Amino acid sequence: MSDDKLHGAEELDGANGLNAAPGLNAAASVHGASGLKGAGELGGATGLHGASDMRGATSLNGAADLHAAPGLHGAGLQGAADLKGASGLGGSAPVSRNHMPAPAIGRPKWGDRQGSRKELSGLPENLNASAIMPASRARVSSRAGAGRTLAMRPEPYWLHPWQITPRWDGTRQVWTSTIKAGFVNGECPVYVSTAAAAQSVNGNNSLDYGINPLDGQPFFSAWVFNQNNQGGTPAIAPATTVWLPLTSNPLIDLSWENIGFDDLSASNPLPLFFQNLGVTPATPIDPDNIDASAANLLAPAPVGNRLLRGCSLVLHQPRTGLASNVSIQGLNVTQTLTLSQIAPGDTLQVYAAASWSPETALADGIDPTTGDYTEPPYDEILIGTVYLLSPPNVAAGSAPDQTWQPYVQHAIFWNLMWAQPQPPSAAAINQDNSLSGLVASVGLLAGGVADVVVDSLADTIQDAYDNALNILEAYSMAGSFWTPASGGSTSLFPPVAPVAITVPPNGHGMDKNALIAAQQAAAALALASQQLDPDFPYLSIPFNTGLL
Amino acid sequence: MATADLYANVAAAGGYMSTFPVKPGAGLRTVYTPFGYSSKGIAMGRLFRHPFYPWLGPGGVRFARGLVSYIEPTINGVPISGMVNGVQGQQPVLQLDPAIVAAGDNRSWACAEITVDSKGQISPDSTVVMAHRQTWFLQDPLGQTGRCPVCMILWNGKTPWQVFHILYFNATAVLASLNAGGATPLKQFFFI
Numbered sequence A: 001m002s003d004d005k006l007h008g009a010e011e012l013d014g015a016n017g018l019n020a021a022p023g024l025n026a027a028a029s030v031h032g033a034s035g036l037k038g039a040g041e042l043g044g045a046t047g048l049h050g051a052s053d054m055r056g057a058t059s060l061n062g063a064a065d066l067h068a069a070p071g072l073h074g075a076g077l078q079g080a081a082d083l084k085g086a087s088g089l090g091g092s093a094p095v096s097r098n099h100m101p102a103p104a105i106g107r108p109k110w111g112d113r114q115g116s117r118k119e120l121s122g123l124p125e126n127l128n129a130s131a132i133m134p135a136s137r138a139r140v141s142s143r144a145g146a147g148r149t150l151a152m153r154p155e156p157y158w159l160h161p162w163q164i165t166p167r168w169d170g171t172r173q174v175w176t177s178t179i180k181a182g183f184v185n186g187e188c189p190v191y192v193s194t195a196a197a198a199q200s201v202n203g204n205n206s207l208d209y210g211i212n213p214l215d216g217q218p219f220f221s222a223w224v225f226n227q228n229n230q231g232g233t234p235a236i237a238p239a240t241t242v243w244l245p246l247t248s249n250p251l252i253d254l255s256w257e258n259i260g261f262d263d264l265s266a267s268n269p270l271p272l273f274f275q276n277l278g279v280t281p282a283t284p285i286d287p288d289n290i291d292a293s294a295a296n297l298l299a300p301a302p303v304g305n306r307l308l309r310g311c312s313l314v315l316h317q318p319r320t321g322l323a324s325n326v327s328i329q330g331l332n333v334t335q336t337l338t339l340s341q342i343a344p345g346d347t348l349q350v351y352a353a354a355s356w357s358p359e360t361a362l363a364d365g366i367d368p369t370t371g372d373y374t375e376p377p378y379d380e381i382l383i384g385t386v387y388l389l390s391p392p393n394v395a396a397g398s399a400p401d402q403t404w405q406p407y408v409q410h411a412i413f414w415n416l417m418w419a420q421p422q423p424p425s426a427a428a429i430n431q432d433n434s435l436s437g438l439v440a441s442v443g444l445l446a447g448g449v450a451d452v453v454v455d456s457l458a459d460t461i462q463d464a465y466d467n468a469l470n471i472l473e474a475y476s477m478a479g480s481f482w483t484p485a486s487g488g489s490t491s492l493f494p495p496v497a498p499v500a501i502t503v504p505p506n507g508h509g510m511d512k513n514a515l516i517a518a519q520q521a522a523a524a525l526a527l528a529s530q531q532l533d534p535d536f537p538y539l540s541i542p543f544n545t546g547l548l
Numbered sequence B: 001m002a003t004a005d006l007y008a009n010v011a012a013a014g015g016y017m018s019t020f021p022v023k024p025g026a027g028l029r030t031v032y033t034p035f036g037y038s039s040k041g042i043a044m045g046r047l048f049r050h051p052f053y054p055w056l057g058p059g060g061v062r063f064a065r066g067l068v069s070y071i072e073p074t075i076n077g078v079p080i081s082g083m084v085n086g087v088q089g090q091q092p093v094l095q096l097d098p099a100i101v102a103a104g105d106n107r108s109w110a111c112a113e114i115t116v117d118s119k120g121q122i123s124p125d126s127t128v129v130m131a132h133r134q135t136w137f138l139q140d141p142l143g144q145t146g147r148c149p150v151c152m153i154l155w156n157g158k159t160p161w162q163v164f165h166i167l168y169f170n171a172t173a174v175l176a177s178l179n180a181g182g183a184t185p186l187k188q189f190f191f192i
Helices: A194-198 A288-298 A426-431 A461-474 A513-528 B003-014
Strands: A140-145 A145-152 A164-171 A172-181 A190-194 A241-245 A257-259 A307-318 A323-329 A334-340 A349-353 A378-387 A405-410 A417-421 A439-446 A449-455 A480-482 B023-024 B029-034 B035-039 B054-057 B058-064 B107-115 B125-134 B145-156 B161-166 B173-178 B184-192
Touching: A140 A480, A164 A378, A164 A405, A172 A378, A172 A439, A307 B107, A323 A461, A334 A461, A378 A480, A426 A449, A449 A461, B054 B107, B054 B161, B058 B125, B145 B173, B145 B184
Parallel strands: A145 B023, A190 A349
Antiparallel strands: A140 A145, A164 A172, A190 A241, A257 A307, A307 A349, A307 A378, A323 A334, A334 A449, A378 A405, A417 A480, A439 A449, B029 B035, B054 B058, B107 B125, B107 B145, B145 B161, B173 B184
16 A cells, blocks of 8 residues: 555554555554554554554654554654553664663673763663653653753763762662773772771672682682671671772772862862852851851852762872982081882772872972981872762752762773883982082992982082982982873863953954964863863873883 | 544653653753654764774684784784785684683783884884783883783683773884983883
C-alpha cells in the first residue's frame, strides 16, 4: 500500500504492507501491521499492537500504545506514552515521557571516542508517569525544588588519566571519590590507607577492592587479615597499612574546607563558576574594624545563597632533598650540602586534603644562615579539586550530605613523567661561573652520600646569606613533572588579563590589537564562568628544560 | 477521533504534564511541545584512538600507530601499525612472556626502546622496538638505549588479564648529558 494519506483510519488490522506510507496521523488502531517500513509519520496512532517491523519510521509523536512492537529502529519516539515490550529500539532518538523498559545496555567500546560518554546502567525498570526516561548517553538528574535536568553525555565512558569521580557513600554518609589510574614514569600511584579505614568503608570488610596487582589475589584475602577471625567475622589488625593501587579503583575519603560565604578566613579563592551558581563570596575580616567584621559575620545569608566546600586531591612523589647547614666563623663561611633521603615508607601516592597549597618558593621566609634548612623530600602536584555545592538557603557551616552537588576541576589530564636534577657535585659547583669565588670540596660521608662543603669568604653576613641561598636555589633537588606529548596537546583557557584599549595618537580608529585582546579576555572570562575544565585535548605540562 | 481528543487521551495515558520544568543540560536542546518535552542531542564526536593504544588479546598486545622521535616502533621488524611501504598489512603482536614477570609482582610493561645510531645520536637511523619488560626503568649510563613505558600489563598468575595505557601521544626522545664536569659521564634519556 502506498497511500500517503490515511488520516483518521480507524482500523488497519492485518495491514501487511504499509511501506512508504508517510502520513498515518490519528490512525487509531494498527494491530498486526507487520510492515511499516518508511512510514514517515504515525502521530497520534494509539494502537500499534504487534507492529513487527517499523524500521525507518521517523516520527511516532504521540503514539500511545506500542505493545510488543519489536522493531522500531530509527524511530523518533518523542512523547510515545507506552512502549512496554517494544524490544527493538536500537538507534531510536531520545525518548521522553513514556513507559518503557530500560534499553539493553551495550558493552562500552574500547578506545577513546572523543566526546563520547558511558552508557547508563542501573536504570529503574519502570518509571512513573511523570518520570523522564533517558536513552543511551543521556542522564536525568532531579533535585527537590530545582526541577529536572536532562543532560547528554553526562559521564564519559572514556576517562582521562587522573579523572576524579566523586560519589556519595550512603552507608557511611560521607563523600568519597575514585581516580582513574594515572601513571608517573610508568608507575601507578597507590592510595595509602589502613585496614581499619578500609574496613569502615562498608563496615565488614566486604568491599571489593579488586585484585592486588602485587600478588594477584583479592585485597584483604591474605591470612593476616583473618588471623584474629573469631565467629566468622573477619578481624583485621586496625593499624595495618595497605597500599591500594589506583588500578584497583580505591575509594578515597574526602575532607572539606569551607569556600565562599562561610569561609571565616576568607582566604580560599572562590571560582567565578560558582559565584554564577549562587555562592556568595566571603567577607574578609578587617582587623582595623572588628565590630563591622563581626556584624558581617553575624549577618544573615542572602536569600538563595549556596554554600561551597572544596577538597584537593594531590599526587605525592618522594625524592631526595637538599639539606644545608651554614656555619660562620669570622669571615669564613662554610656551607655543607647533604642529600636528605626519602622518608621510610614513603611511596608514590595520592591523598586527599581539605587544604593544600604547593610548596612555597625557597627564598620565601628562609634564612639559610640562621640554621639548618632541608628541602621537603617529595614533590607534589595537584590532581584536581572536588567541590560540593549546597542547595539554596542551607545554614552556614552545614556539613555536606547527599543533597549537595559535586563538581570537579582537574589540574592534570595526562600521564606524567617526572625527574629531578642530579645531586650537586663539588666539580659542578666550582665550574659554575655564577658562583665563582667559592671553593667546594667533597667532605664527610653521611648516609652513603658525599657531603659537599663550600667554603667562602664573606664580606658581610648579607653576602653569606646570598651565597648560601644562591647555592640552595641553584642546586635544589626539586623535581618536575611533564607530559610526554612532544610538546603538543594543550588546551588552555586563554589568559584572562585586563587589557587597556588605547586610542592611537593620530586619533583615527581604535587600537585593533588591544580590542582583539580584550575580546579574547572577555571570551575567556565567559568560558571560565561556564565550565571548570578546559575542553579536550586538555592541558599538557611542558618539559622543564632545566633538567638537560 | 478529533485531534484534540486524541491529544487529551495521550496526555491522560502518558502524563505528559509535569509539575517540574525540564531543563536542558550539557549537550542537549529541550523543546516543549503539546506532546511533551522533546530533547535533541548533539552528534557524537569522531572516533579517535590515541597513539600506542594497546589491545590485549590472547596472543599478546597490539598497538595503534605511534611514533618515538618520528620513528615508528617495530615488533619483529614490522611496524606496529602493520603499514609497510604504504601497504596495510597485519598488525604485529607483541608476545607476552609470563616468565618475565617478577615473583610477587604481577605487573609487566610494554616499552618502546630506542637505540642511538652508530654515532651515538638520535637520528632517522636510530631504531625503536617494542619490548616486553619486567620494569619500566632502564639505567644505561652510556646512553645507548632509552626505554619509554607504553602500557602496563596486569597478570593473574600466568595469564595477562588487564592492560593500562600509559603513553597517549607520540613522544620525542632527548639524550641528555648529566653531571657536567663530573669525572664519570652520565647520560640519560628523557621522553618528552
